[in-house]
Amino acid sequence: xxxxxxxxxxxxxxxxxxGEVAAVSDLSFSLQRGECLGIxxxxxxxxxxxxxxxxxxxxxxxxxxxxxLFQGQDLLKLDRDALNKIRGDRLAMIFQDSGTxxxxxMKVGDQLMEVLTTHKGLSVEAARKRILEVMxxxxxxxxxxxxxxxxxxxxxxxxxxxMIAMALLCEPDLLIAxxxxxxxxxxxxxxxxxxFKALKHHTNSAIVLITHDLGVVAGLCDRVxxxxxxxxxxxxxxxxxxxxxxxxYTKGLLNCMPRLDQDLDTELQAIxxxxxxxxxxxxxxxxxxxxxVVTDRCKTERPVLRDYxxxxxxxxxxxxxx
Amino acid sequence: xxxxxxxxxxxxxxxxxxxxxxxxxxxxxxAVDGVSFEVNAGECxxxxxxxxxxxxxxxxxxxxxxxxxxxRVLWLGEDLCGLSPEHMRQKRRDLQLVFQDPLASLNPRLxxxxxxxxxxxxxxxxxxxxxxxRRIDEMxxxxxxxxxxxxxxxxxxxxxxxxxxAxxxxxxxxxxxxICDEPVSALDVSIQAQVINLLRKLQRDYxxxxxxxxxxxxxxxxxxxxxxxxxxxxxMELATRDDLxxxxxxxxxxxxxxxxxxxxxxxxxxxxxxxxxxxxxxxxNPPSGCVFRTRCxxxxxxxxKDVPMPEDxxxxxxxxxxxxx
Numbered sequence: 001x002x003x004x005x006x007x008x009x010x011x012x013x014x015x016x017x018x019g020e021v022a023a024v025s026d027l028s029f030s031l032q033r034g035e036c037l038g039i040x041x042x043x044x045x046x047x048x049x050x051x052x053x054x055x056x057x058x059x060x061x062x063x064x065x066x067x068x069l070f071q072g073q074d075l076l077k078l079d080r081d082a083l084n085k086i087r088g089d090r091l092a093m094i095f096q097d098s099g100t101x102x103x104x105x106m107k108v109g110d111q112l113m114e115v116l117t118t119h120k121g122l123s124v125e126a127a128r129k130r131i132l133e134v135m136x137x138x139x140x141x142x143x144x145x146x147x148x149x150x151x152x153x154x155x156x157x158x159x160x161x162x163m164i165a166m167a168l169l170c171e172p173d174l175l176i177a178x179x180x181x182x183x184x185x186x187x188x189x190x191x192x193x194x195x196f197k198a199l200k201h202h203t204n205s206a207i208v209l210i211t212h213d214l215g216v217v218a219g220l221c222d223r224v225x226x227x228x229x230x231x232x233x234x235x236x237x238x239x240x241x242x243x244x245x246x247x248x249y250t251k252g253l254l255n256c257m258p259r260l261d262q263d264l265d266t267e268l269q270a271i272x273x274x275x276x277x278x279x280x281x282x283x284x285x286x287x288x289x290x291x292x293v294v295t296d297r298c299k300t301e302r303p304v305l306r307d308y309x310x311x312x313x314x315x316x317x318x319x320x321x322x
Numbered sequence: 323x324x325x326x327x328x329x330x331x332x333x334x335x336x337x338x339x340x341x342x343x344x345x346x347x348x349x350x351x352x353a354v355d356g357v358s359f360e361v362n363a364g365e366c367x368x369x370x371x372x373x374x375x376x377x378x379x380x381x382x383x384x385x386x387x388x389x390x391x392x393x394r395v396l397w398l399g400e401d402l403c404g405l406s407p408e409h410m411r412q413k414r415r416d417l418q419l420v421f422q423d424p425l426a427s428l429n430p431r432l433x434x435x436x437x438x439x440x441x442x443x444x445x446x447x448x449x450x451x452x453x454x455x456r457r458i459d460e461m462x463x464x465x466x467x468x469x470x471x472x473x474x475x476x477x478x479x480x481x482x483x484x485x486x487x488a489x490x491x492x493x494x495x496x497x498x499x500x501i502c503d504e505p506v507s508a509l510d511v512s513i514q515a516q517v518i519n520l521l522r523k524l525q526r527d528y529x530x531x532x533x534x535x536x537x538x539x540x541x542x543x544x545x546x547x548x549x550x551x552x553x554x555x556x557x558m559e560l561a562t563r564d565d566l567x568x569x570x571x572x573x574x575x576x577x578x579x580x581x582x583x584x585x586x587x588x589x590x591x592x593x594x595x596x597x598x599x600x601x602x603x604x605x606x607n608p609p610s611g612c613v614f615r616t617r618c619x620x621x622x623x624x625x626x627k628d629v630p631m632p633e634d635x636x637x638x639x640x641x642x643x644x645x646x647x
Contacts, residue, residue, distance in 0.1 A: 042510035141600075155601045185372035185537065187598045187617075190581035194597055212511060215583025219590040238587045254585060256515035258544035260567065261584050267522075268544065270515035274480050290512075 003069075004206050005174050006030035010066035012046065012053045012230075021278045023049040025230045027066070031174070036200055036207040038221035038238070040214060040253070044275050046230035047210045051176050055093055056083045070174065089119040092167035096179035098159035102151040108162055109147030115169045134165045138195055157188035164195060171203065178210045189216075196220055214257060218242060223311070226250050229276045229286030232305060236312040246314040248291050285317070293318045326498060326531055327361040327384070332393035334376070334383045334555075338606060351606050353379040355555040356393070358632075361499065366525055366532040368546030368563070370539055370578070374602050376555040377535045381501045384533070385417055386410055415445050418492035422504035424484035428476040428491075435472040438462065438490050445495055461490045464527075465520060482513035486520065493524060499531040506541060518545060539582050543567055548638075551575050554605055554613040557632060561639040571635055571646040573618050612644070620645045 012024035024046040031037055041047045052058055054068040054075050068075040070091060075083065087093075095101045103111055109131070116127035135143045138161055151159055160180060167175055177196070181189040197220065200207065209221055217224055217238065224241050226234040226249065234247040245251045255269040273290040282288060288298040295317065303315040335350040354376040361367050369377045382388045384395055386402050395402040397413060405413065418441075421427040428437055438458045442449055459469060465486045476484055485505060492500050502521065506514040522545060525532055536542050542549055543563055550560040551574065559572040570576045577596040584590045598617045603609055609616045615625040624644050632642045 042512060157601055185602075186539070186581040187372060187577055188601065189583075190595055190597050191599075193583070194595070213583060214585035215590065218585050218587045219583055242585065242587050253511060256512050257585060258515075258518065258538075258540040259585055260540050260543060260579065260582050261586060261589060264543070264564070268515040268519055270519055271512040272516070274482070274513075275510065 001032055002072075003030035004033045004071060006069045007050070007054070008067040008069070010050060010053065010068060011064065012049050012058065013063050014059065015061045015063070016279070019279050022230055022281055023062075023278060024053065027230075027232060029225060029232070029235065031206045031208065033173070033206055034204045035223065036209060036221045038217035038224040039208060039210045039227060040212065040217055040224055041227035042212060042275055044229075044278060045227040047227050048178055050227075051093065051178065051208065051210065055087060055091070055176070056080070085119075088115055088166075089170045090173045092170070092172040092175050094160075094163050094167050094175070094177040094180050096182050098156065098163045098183070099151070101163060102159060104151055107148055107150060108154070112147070112162070112166055112169065115166055119170050130169065131165075134168050138165055138168075140165070157184055157191065160184060160188075160192055161195070164192070168199070172205055174206045174208070175199075176208045176210070179212070180209070181216065182211070182213070193219060214242075214253065215259075226253070229281060230278060231286065232313070232315065233287065234314040235305075236309075236314075240309075240312060246308065246312075246319055247316050248293055248318065249287050252290075252292075285315075324363045325360045326363050326398060327533075328394075328396040329360070329384060330358050330394040330396070332357050332380070332383060332395065333391045334379050334388055335391045340606070349606050352555050352608065353605060354383060354390075357552070357555070357557050359550055359557070359560060361531050361533060363498075363531055364525070364529045365548065366534055366546045368542035368549040369533060369535045369552060370537065370542050370549060371552035372537060372602060374554070374605060375552040376605075377537075377552050378503050380552070381419070381503050381533060381535050385414075385419055385501060387419075411444075415495050416498040418495070418497040418500045420485070420488050420492050420500060420502045420505045422507055424481050424488055424508065425476060427488055428484055430476055433473045433475055434462070434467065434479075434487055437476070437487060438494050441491060441495050457494060458490075461494045464493065464524065465490045466516075480513070481509050482516055485509065485517050489517075489520065489524070493528070496528065497530070499533070501533045501535065503535045504537070505534075507536065507538065514541070521545060539567075539579060551578065554602065554608055556613050557640075557642060558614065559639075559641045559643075560632075561635075561641075562637070565637060565639050571639065571641040572643050573620050573645070574614050577619075612642075 008028050010024055010027040014021040014023055027050055039047045053064045064076055112131045113127050116122045116130060132143055140146055140161055181192050211217060221238050224238055225232055228249050234250045241250060245254055252271040256271055258268060271290050276286045284299040284301055285303050288294050297317050303317045305313045305315045307313055332354055333356055334354040335352050337348045338351045339346060340349050341347055357380060371377050379388060383390045390403055402413060435458050438461060439454055442454050467486055506517050509517060518541060524530055534542060534546055546563055548562050549566045551558045553574050559575045570579055577598050580594060580596045600617050603616055611627050612625040612630050615621040630642045630644050632640045635641050
């Protein structure tokens with residue numbers, strides 16, 4: 001089956017006064033229709049920049065190389081007008097901070113309306129019908145009243161629902177959600193995650209979920225990519241990664257999280273040290289300084305991503321030796 | 323075990339202006355509304371709840387950084403409410419605070435050593451420079467900062483390192499109680515674990531009491547011996563950690579615990595999640611009776627009429643709900 005979306009050797013660089021920042025390096029993966037892919041990593045791992053780059057939303061000092069194929073079209077080669085036809089229509093994105101992602105001086109109903117009149121050329125009547133339908137499906141109460149309110153009159157959870165509604169209006173083929181629940185309280189997060197689960201069942205859209213929360217990935221995703229220092233360090237099916245993590249960083253992440261199902265009074269196994277400086281990435285493995293199984297080779301030679309089973313990749317010298 | 327802090331029926335109400343020019347009136351926002359608890363020596367008490375539940379206000383009111391509207395805060399038997407500023411200042415030696423945003427809570431113009439020295443100057447102005455330096459070095463070592471970092475500025479450090487500096491500043495006077503307000507929420511998971519382990523070590527080594535304010539139940543479960551659950555300024559449940567997580571009695575606690583994602587695909591997909599409907603009501607217009615009733619799956623007419631009082635459920639487990647039995 002042809003993937004709906006694939007990245008080929010994506011590189012994202014930022015020019016700064018202090019030198020070049022390598023935000024994303026040599027990133028490749030593909031995504032099938034109906035699949036939910038989790039992208040996991042800490043701040044600075046490049047997980048957000050990857051998709052901002054493919055959506056053409058990089059900061060002015062950013063530059064991109066490689067290919068981002070969406071339904072056979074290279075998004076990185078499209079000009080602004082061509083991109084605008086796809087963005088918000090077949091390709092939608094939900095951002096972490098719903099407070100700054102909605103236009104503050106426009107009624108929520110009008111913002112939703114705009115999506116449909118622009119992309120689908122619907123009449124106001126038809127657009128309104130579709131909006132009510134979508135708002136209904138994600139259970140926003142008192143829709144009529146809500147549509148004539150401004151974003152500041154909504155709570156954080158409600159605004160995030162509006163963002164999701166907006167993304168769903170045109171039934172996108174690919175939905176990218178960047179930390180959609182990070183700013184929310186756990187009980188509201190549970191509501192939104194339930195929504196995503198329903199979405200997965202009812203549509204055939206591919207979903208990319210960018211998050212730092214492995215718990216969220218465990219509940220929702222089919223496949224996971226773990227990023228560190230702008231590169232993929234491990235990729236695999238959710239069941240495999242959580243049960244048998246290969247890369248020392250993935251293992252470290254799973255061991256350092258306090259979790260509700262673990263034995264009490266065990267000391268958390270913190271990963272020592274700090275995340276790497278993206279301006280001065282080492283020649284070898286970016287994780288070498290913090291790794292428990294580091295060797296001399298790790299400091300000089302960068303490990304390449306190797307296949308260990310169908311759909312299972314990891315980049316670590318220690319794995320090759322074993 | 324000896325009690326160091328006893329908080330009785332603490333209320334913090336903020337007056338808020340509402341209405342237009344003609345209908346202007348003051349409405350109290352009840353951020354904390356009648357909360358009572360104790361902290362024992364060497365104990366870590368967790369305070370959990372969602373945004374707007376009053377957990378940060380509670381922490382500040384205990385330290386008198388916000389004047390409580392009523393109630394008592396007994397520190398070693400002495401009521402802190404109503405102490406003169408000078409008197410309170412002496413008490414602050416024993417009572418310290420660590421904030422959520424590590425970079426914003428450090429003065430950008432001071433070096434690490436100067437930041438940690440500030441409380442020493444304030445509390446012991448006569449302290450010699452050598453002795454001050456010795457204590458600063460000791461504290462930096464205790465929180466895992468290297469000696470060569472003394473003369474660097476906060477912006478040169480990462481979030482986790484800044485939090486270590488903030489903890490060193492809080493610890494340098496050897497306080498008896500530290501209130502930590504979401505100290506690890508702004509940090510990445512791998513760094514979070516470092517700071518949690520540090521707090522555990524300091525608590526053990528120095529016999530510290532901690533009030534650990536957090537929205538993250540997994541972290542609280544890991545660090546605290548007892549846990550208090552707040553909702554809209556009211557205490558819902560207070561129990562030992564083992565009791566609270568093994569058999570939560572309050573519907574809100576049950577929902578909170580069920581909502582925490584578990585990083586294990588099989589468990590996470592099988593588990594029963596109690597999804598609460600709606601959002602937190604406005605604290606300016608809280609529901610009558612039980613404040614949680616608008617989102618509670620067990621709510622009845624009794625909950626609309628009567629405010630549930632904290633009841634003893636045995637084994638120092640307190641719960642405020644009409645239907646816990």
